[in-house]
Amino acid sequence: MSKNWPLWEVFVRVKNGLSHRHAGSVHAADAKMALEAARDTYTRRMEGVSLWVVPSASIIASDPGDASELFEPAVDKVYRHPTFYSIPENVKNI
Amino acid sequence: MRDPSLFDYACRLGDDSLILGQRLSEWCGHAPMLEVDLSFANVGLDLIGQATHFLKLAGGAEGAGRDEDKLAFHRDVLDFKNCLLVEQPNGDFAQTMARQFLFSNYQELLFRQLCSSANLTIVAIAAKAVKEVAYHVRLANEWMVRLGDGTAESHARTVEGLDWMWRFADELFEVDSTVESLIASGVACDVRKLRSEWDARITKVLRDATLDVPKARRVTKGGRVGHHSEHLGHLLTEMQFLQRAYPDSQW
Amino acid sequence: MYTTELKDKHAKTAAAISAPEDSARLEAFEARVAADDFIEPKDWMPEAYRKTLVRQISQHAHSEIVGMLPEGNWITRAPSLRRKAVLLAKVQDEGGHGLYLYAAAETLGTSREEMIDALHSGRAKYSTIFNYPTLTWADIGAIGWLVDGAAIMNQVPLQRTSYGPYARAMVRVCKEESFHQRQGYEITMVLAGGTPAQKRMAQDALNRWWWPSIMMFGPPDENSPNTAQSIRWRIKRETNDELRQKFIDVTVPQAEAIGLTIPDADLKWNEARGSYDYGAIDWEEFYAVVRGEGPVAKERMQARVKAWDEGAWVREAATAHAAKHETREAAE
Numbered sequence: 001m002s003k004n005w006p007l008w009e010v011f012v013r014v015k016n017g018l019s020h021r022h023a024g025s026v027h028a029a030d031a032k033m034a035l036e037a038a039r040d041t042y043t044r045r046m047e048g049v050s051l052w053v054v055p056s057a058s059i060i061a062s063d064p065g066d067a068s069e070l071f072e073p074a075v076d077k078v079y080r081h082p083t084f085y086s087i088p089e090n091v092k093n094i
Numbered sequence: 095m096r097d098p099s100l101f102d103y104a105c106r107l108g109d110d111s112l113i114l115g116q117r118l119s120e121w122c123g124h125a126p127m128l129e130v131d132l133s134f135a136n137v138g139l140d141l142i143g144q145a146t147h148f149l150k151l152a153g154g155a156e157g158a159g160r161d162e163d164k165l166a167f168h169r170d171v172l173d174f175k176n177c178l179l180v181e182q183p184n185g186d187f188a189q190t191m192a193r194q195f196l197f198s199n200y201q202e203l204l205f206r207q208l209c210s211s212a213n214l215t216i217v218a219i220a221a222k223a224v225k226e227v228a229y230h231v232r233l234a235n236e237w238m239v240r241l242g243d244g245t246a247e248s249h250a251r252t253v254e255g256l257d258w259m260w261r262f263a264d265e266l267f268e269v270d271s272t273v274e275s276l277i278a279s280g281v282a283c284d285v286r287k288l289r290s291e292w293d294a295r296i297t298k299v300l301r302d303a304t305l306d307v308p309k310a311r312r313v314t315k316g317g318r319v320g321h322h323s324e325h326l327g328h329l330l331t332e333m334q335f336l337q338r339a340y341p342d343s344q345w
Numbered sequence: 346m347y348t349t350e351l352k353d354k355h356a357k358t359a360a361a362i363s364a365p366e367d368s369a370r371l372e373a374f375e376a377r378v379a380a381d382d383f384i385e386p387k388d389w390m391p392e393a394y395r396k397t398l399v400r401q402i403s404q405h406a407h408s409e410i411v412g413m414l415p416e417g418n419w420i421t422r423a424p425s426l427r428r429k430a431v432l433l434a435k436v437q438d439e440g441g442h443g444l445y446l447y448a449a450a451e452t453l454g455t456s457r458e459e460m461i462d463a464l465h466s467g468r469a470k471y472s473t474i475f476n477y478p479t480l481t482w483a484d485i486g487a488i489g490w491l492v493d494g495a496a497i498m499n500q501v502p503l504q505r506t507s508y509g510p511y512a513r514a515m516v517r518v519c520k521e522e523s524f525h526q527r528q529g530y531e532i533t534m535v536l537a538g539g540t541p542a543q544k545r546m547a548q549d550a551l552n553r554w555w556w557p558s559i560m561m562f563g564p565p566d567e568n569s570p571n572t573a574q575s576i577r578w579r580i581k582r583e584t585n586d587e588l589r590q591k592f593i594d595v596t597v598p599q600a601e602a603i604g605l606t607i608p609d610a611d612l613k614w615n616e617a618r619g620s621y622d623y624g625a626i627d628w629e630e631f632y633a634v635v636r637g638e639g640p641v642a643k644e645r646m647q648a649r650v651k652a653w654d655e656g657a658w659v660r661e662a663a664t665a666h667a668a669k670h671e672t673r674e675a676a677e
Contacts, residue, residue, distance in 0.1 A: 126656020244662025
């Protein structure tokens with residue numbers, strides 16, 4: 001068993017209404033410590049109302065090589081974007 | 095209006111925070127892990143902030159024109175009123191944590207009571223501090239459990255550290271005549287009433303930490319009347335040097 | 346700057362990119378970087394880019410951590426409660442910056458433990474400036490004003506460096522850094538306007554910290570062979586000499602404003618260039634400090650190694666406890 005403290009990724013919600021954003025990482029031996037380390041490192045200037053810490057090993061990331069497969073098809077589906085449709089100017093609230 | 099009792103009391107509160115803040119700042123750059131360095135600095139900053147407010151209040155109550163810096167940097171040991179616990183040396187990490195564990199649990203209970211003090215300045219300071227100290231308690235309690243129920247070495251060191259600090263626990267819950275009058279007027283907290291809840295908290299955490307509650311022994315006290323351990327003199331020498339060596343200077 | 350392009354024995358040069366690396370991928374990579382796009386952790390990158398970044402980012406992190414020591418030296422002796430709190434906050438910030446940077450470096454495939462091991466064994470360097478001692482309180486002012494000032498000059502452009510995690514760490518750092526410099530300048534200003542003893546302290550500190558501060562920007566451009574590649578890869582945004590000149594031009598008036606004298610007899614405003622001409626830097630001293638012969642290099646390393654070694658039982662205890670808990674929870 002490694003003597004080293006595992007790595008945790010930190011996500012901070014700065015204000016209610018906003019979503020959690022990735023802020024960086026900390027090393028900690030357990031979840032409580034990770035939360036406290038995250039608080040002491042990433043919210044020193046009161047930049048947060050909510051913190052998530054996740055063991056880095058638990059994060060599944062998409063492969064940049066698959067980017068074209070995963071993300072480019074969305075580029076084609078222009079009909080998902082409001083600008084695809086023309087609505088006459090005199091019609092409001094749409 | 096001069097109020098010598100309030101002066102004394104505010105010094106006790108301020109000196110407790112100041113001396114402990116000073117001790118924690120000695121760890122800066124030397125902690126076992128960078129993340130821990132940040133925690134210590136966090137706690138230290140909270141304490142120095144509390145000290146500043148309490149000593150300012152003290153200066154006002156004394157009415158002799160001394161501000162928080164004059165009080166912090168120009169009193170000698172006989173006039174410092176911190177408890178003996180906070181001036182104890184850092185020792186190793188376990189000794190430091192044992193000190194923090196005993197003190198922060200006391201301080202949280204104290205500040206909760208002081209939120210209803212008859213003195214509005216004390217209420218304001220306590221209201222903010224009680225949130226800060228809740229975090230200090232969390233940190234200290236969790237570390238006691240990790241160290242007590244960690245490895246054989248950490249357990250042994252924590253037993254030692256706790257044994258060092260336990261001598262000074264009783265002093266936290268003593269009341270003398272100066273404070274009696276302030277208790278009567280609702281300004282001060284009757285710390286005797288905090289003892290049983292403190293005992294319960296300490297006992298629970300120590301049990302989780304697989305540690306025994308140290309056995310009772312003769313009280314070592316004197317801090318509140320300026321009779322300190324040998325450690326305070328050295329601490330003040332370091333802390334006060336510049337202001338003493340260069341009197342009448344602005345910094 | 347924090348690496349000041351310190352040559353390390355194991356560094357490869359740009360020409361040594363190994364043949365098996367896909368040259369089409371390299372072209373795509375270079376195009377992205379040239380288009381001001383960001384490279385993220387799992388993206389393909391040339392080995393030399395990865396290695397240079399690991400070295401630069403980790404050395405930047407080491408600098409922040411070692412940098413806690415010269416200033417940490419004066420926290421217990423700060424001459425007022427306000428100065429004590431502000432200095433403690435500043436040093437805590439520096440620890441935090443080290444953390445952000447170690448985190449960024451770890452995304453490139455190294456670990457905190459490996460980086461610390463490299464530092465303690467002398468393989469990794471840190472900024473030369475922290476191998477100088479802080480003798481007086483005025484040194485704390487000089488460090489905030491000059492050393493943080495130089496750091497800011499370097500860090501602001503790095504907010505758009507090509508590697509995403511490094512750029513984001515730099516954005517955080519820059520937000521926090523401005524109070525650091527102001528704190529230092531304010532300390533110096535108060536001393537310079539104080540008693541004769543204080544004024545002497547302030548001038549003495551400037552005398553000792555000036556040259557090491559301008560050395561922080563690294564060797565002259567003609568002795569920095571990796572600059573061109575680093576600039577092309579957006580790991581560096583300006584050259585050593587460019588940054589150094591900027592710093593001098595900005596700082597000289599700051600000294601004059603508080604009645605202090607820069608310890609350079611050859612310092613002179615050059616109207617034609619619109620910049621200050623300055624005296625010759627003692628590069629012998631610089632390289633000696635890089636080699637590890639700085640005045641308090643031994644003390645710095647001893648302090649860091651001691652903290653790490655003496656903290657081993659603490660880290661082990663925390664790990665052991667976490668493991669016990671996992672086992673208990675699994676059994677429930």
